[in-house]
Amino acid sequence: MGRCTVENKVCVLVSWALMLICSAVERDDFLINTHLAWEQARNHCQGCFKDLVTVSADNNVVIANKVSHTSWIGLQKKNNTWSRWANGDPLTFQNWSPGTEALVTLNTSCVAMLTLGVWVERNCQESLPFICYEERFFGRVTVTTLNASSVALSWLAGPGNISHYRLEVRGSQSLTVKGTSSDLNGLMPGTSHSVKVVPIKCDQELNPAEISFSIIPNKVENLDVSMVTENSLSLVWTKPSGKVDFYWVEVDGRRIKSLLEDVQVEGLTPGCSYTIRVQSGVQDAKNLSAESTITAFTKPAEVAELRVSDNTNSFMLLTWKVEVGEATHFRVEAKSNQHMLFNETVSQTEARVRGLPSAIQVNLSVTALAGNNTGETVTILSYTVPGPVSNLTLLTNESSLMANWSPLVAEQSSFNVELQLRGNQVEVLQKLLESSVQFSGLKRGVSYTVSVSMVIGGLTGPSVEASIYTTPLPPSDIRVVSVDHDQITFTGTPPPDSEEFSYSLRISSDFRGYSHSETVRNMKSHTFSDLKSGTRYQLELRSVVNGVFSVPVYCLHSTVPDKIEVSLSMLCSSAQILLCDRRSTRDDVFKQLYALFDKEFGENIFWELEEQQSEN
Numbered sequence: 001m002g003r004c005t006v007e008n009k010v011c012v013l014v015s016w017a018l019m020l021i022c023s024a025v026e027r028d029d030f031l032i033n034t035h036l037a038w039e040q041a042r043n044h045c046q047g048c049f050k051d052l053v054t055v056s057a058d059n060n061v062v063i064a065n066k067v068s069h070t071s072w073i074g075l076q077k078k079n080n081t082w083s084r085w086a087n088g089d090p091l092t093f094q095n096w097s098p099g100t101e102a103l104v105t106l107n108t109s110c111v112a113m114l115t116l117g118v119w120v121e122r123n124c125q126e127s128l129p130f131i132c133y134e135e136r137f138f139g140r141v142t143v144t145t146l147n148a149s150s151v152a153l154s155w156l157a158g159p160g161n162i163s164h165y166r167l168e169v170r171g172s173q174s175l176t177v178k179g180t181s182s183d184l185n186g187l188m189p190g191t192s193h194s195v196k197v198v199p200i201k202c203d204q205e206l207n208p209a210e211i212s213f214s215i216i217p218n219k220v221e222n223l224d225v226s227m228v229t230e231n232s233l234s235l236v237w238t239k240p241s242g243k244v245d246f247y248w249v250e251v252d253g254r255r256i257k258s259l260l261e262d263v264q265v266e267g268l269t270p271g272c273s274y275t276i277r278v279q280s281g282v283q284d285a286k287n288l289s290a291e292s293t294i295t296a297f298t299k300p301a302e303v304a305e306l307r308v309s310d311n312t313n314s315f316m317l318l319t320w321k322v323e324v325g326e327a328t329h330f331r332v333e334a335k336s337n338q339h340m341l342f343n344e345t346v347s348q349t350e351a352r353v354r355g356l357p358s359a360i361q362v363n364l365s366v367t368a369l370a371g372n373n374t375g376e377t378v379t380i381l382s383y384t385v386p387g388p389v390s391n392l393t394l395l396t397n398e399s400s401l402m403a404n405w406s407p408l409v410a411e412q413s414s415f416n417v418e419l420q421l422r423g424n425q426v427e428v429l430q431k432l433l434e435s436s437v438q439f440s441g442l443k444r445g446v447s448y449t450v451s452v453s454m455v456i457g458g459l460t461g462p463s464v465e466a467s468i469y470t471t472p473l474p475p476s477d478i479r480v481v482s483v484d485h486d487q488i489t490f491t492g493t494p495p496p497d498s499e500e501f502s503y504s505l506r507i508s509s510d511f512r513g514y515s516h517s518e519t520v521r522n523m524k525s526h527t528f529s530d531l532k533s534g535t536r537y538q539l540e541l542r543s544v545v546n547g548v549f550s551v552p553v554y555c556l557h558s559t560v561p562d563k564i565e566v567s568l569s570m571l572c573s574s575a576q577i578l579l580c581d582r583r584s585t586r587d588d589v590f591k592q593l594y595a596l597f598d599k600e601f602g603e604n605i606f607w608e609l610e611e612q613q614s615e616n
Contacts, residue, residue: 073111140156
C-alpha cells in the first residue's frame with residue numbers, strides 16, 4: 001500500500017486554504033452501478049456530471065453509506081504519487097485500508113472505496129461501479145399564476161443536459177415535465193399544496209426545488225344587503241365551494257374579519273352610498289379570493305326645518321334642509337282629506353307645489369330618499385289662500401243693512417266683514433262663521449260699503465265689496481202755501497242728516513183720471529200748474545237718494561172752483577134726487593150731477609152740496 005511521501009505531506013499543508021474554499025461548495029454524489037474501467041467511469045462522469053467523486057473528511061462517511069460494492073473514486077496514481085484528484089483538487093484527505101499492499105507491478109493504479117469507506121489500490125482496467133459528483137443544484141420554483149382551481153409554476157433549468165423534471169405534488173401522483181413550467185389544474189379552491197421539482201440527469205435525480213402555496217378560495221356568492229338603518233348595513237352571502245376559513249369585508253376603507261356568512265357594518269353616515277367588497281380567505285394564506293362587490297345606500301335621515309311660504313290660492317313653496325348625512329332625492333306629497341293633490345320627486349331641497357284648490361287645508365310631507373331606501377316622513381300643515389266670496393247681496397231698510405254671500409265650502413274657515421261709511425270704518429267683524437250679517441242703527445239715506453273676505457288658517461283671501469244706500473226719511477211738514485183755480489203750491493221740510501236728495505212728486509185726481517209726476521232737487525216750494533178748477537187733488541211726496549225711495553207722504557187739496565149760481569132745490573129737481581133722501585147714495589147724486597152739468601164743475605158742485613147738507 002502506498003504511503004504519503006514528504007512531497008505529498010507538503011502538498012497537503014500547502015493546500016489547506018484551497019480545501020476550505022472547495023468544501024464551501026456543496027456537492028451531490030451519484031453511485032453508478034454500471035461496471036466500467038476507471039477511465040471509462042471518469043468519461044461517463046464528465047459527460048453527465050462534473051467528474052469522479054472527490055473524497056474529503058466531510059463527505060467520506062456520506063459516500064461510504066451510498067457504496068454497496070467496491071467502487072471507483074476520482075483518485076489515480078501518476079508518477080508514483082497521489083497528488084491530485086481527477087478534477088484537479090489537491091489531495092488533502094486519505095483513508096487507506098490498513099494492510100493493503102502497493103501494486104508495484106503497475107505504472108499506474110487507481111483508488112476504489114470499499115463498503116466500509118476505506119480506500120484500496122486497484123488495477124485501473126478493472127471494471128467496477130463508480131461514484132460521480134455534481135455541484136449541488138439549488139433550483140427555485142415560482143408561482144406565476146394562481147386562481148381558484150389551478151396554479152401555473154415555473155422553475156430554473158437544472159445544470160447540463162437535463163432529460164426531464166419530475167413534479168411531485170403532495171397528495172397527487174408525480175408528473176413528468178420536459179420544460180421548465182407546468183400548470184396544475186383541477187385543484188380544490190382554498191386548499192394548500194407542496195410541490196417538489198426534481199431535475200433528472202442521466203437517470204439520476206439532482207437536488208430538488210420545493211414550493212408551497214394555497215389555491216385561491218372561490219369568491220362568495222349571492223352577496224346581498226339584508227337590513228339597512230341610518231348608520232348600518234347588514235350583509236349576507238352564500239359560502240362558496242371549496243375551503244374557506246374566514247371572510248374579509250371592506251367598507252369605506254375599513255376591513256372587518258368575519259367567520260360567518262354575514263356581517264353588520266356600523267358607524268356609517270345616513271343616506272350615503274357605500275361599495276362593499278367581500279373576499280374569501282384561508283388561514284396562513286396571503287392570497288384572497290376575487291372580490292364580490294355590492295353598492296348600497298344607508299337609510300337617509302329625516303329632513304329638518306320643513307317650512308311653507310309664498311302661499312297663494314293655488315301654490316305654495318316648500319323648503320327644508322338635510323342636516324345629517326346625504327340624500328339623493330326627495331318625495332314631496334300634498335294631500336287634503338286623504339286625496340292626493342301633488343306627488344313629485346325632486347333633487348333639490350325645495351318644491352313648488354302647484355295646482356292646489358283654494359281655501360283648503362293641505363297636509364304637506366317630505367321624505368328623503370337614498371337609492372331604494374326611504375327615510376322617515378316629515379309632515380307640515382298649511383292652507384291655500386281662499387278665493388273671493390261670491391254673490392254678495394245687500395238689503396236695507398230705514399236704519400239696518402243685511403249682507404248675504406255665498407262662501408267657498410271649506411272646513412275651519414271664517415269671514416272678516418267691515419262696514420264703512422264714506423270711506424271710514426264703522427264696524428269690523430272678525431272670524432264670523434255665518435255667511436250673513438245684519439248691521440243696525442244706521443243713518444238713513446246714506447251709502448254704506450260692506451267688504452267681505454274669507455279667512456282660513458290665518459290666510460285672508462281677497463275682499464269683495466258692495467255698496468248700498470239706506471232708505472231715506474220722507475220730507476216732513478208738507479203744507480199748501482197757495483192755491484188758485486188751476487194751480488196748487490206747496491212746501492215741505494227735507495229729512496235730517498240727508499245727503500243730496502232729490503224728491504219724487506206726484507199729483508193725481510181719481511175723479512178726473514189725472515196723474516202727473518216730477519222730480520225736483522229741493523223742497524223750498526213747488527207749484528203744480530194747469531190744474532182743473534174745483535178739483536180735489538192728492539199730492540204724494542217721496543225722498544230719493546241714488547234710486548232709493550222713502551215711504552210716501554200725502555197731502556189732499558182742491559183748486560178754487562169757478563162760481564156757479566144754482567140752488568139746491570133746482571139741482572135736486574133736475575137730478576130728480578133729493579139729497580135728504582137717505583136712500584140716495586153719494587155716487588147716485590154724483591152721477592146725476594155729472595150728467596146735468598159740465599164735467600169740470602161737477603166735483604166741486606158735489607162737494608159744495610155735501611157741505612151745505614152737512615150744515616143743514
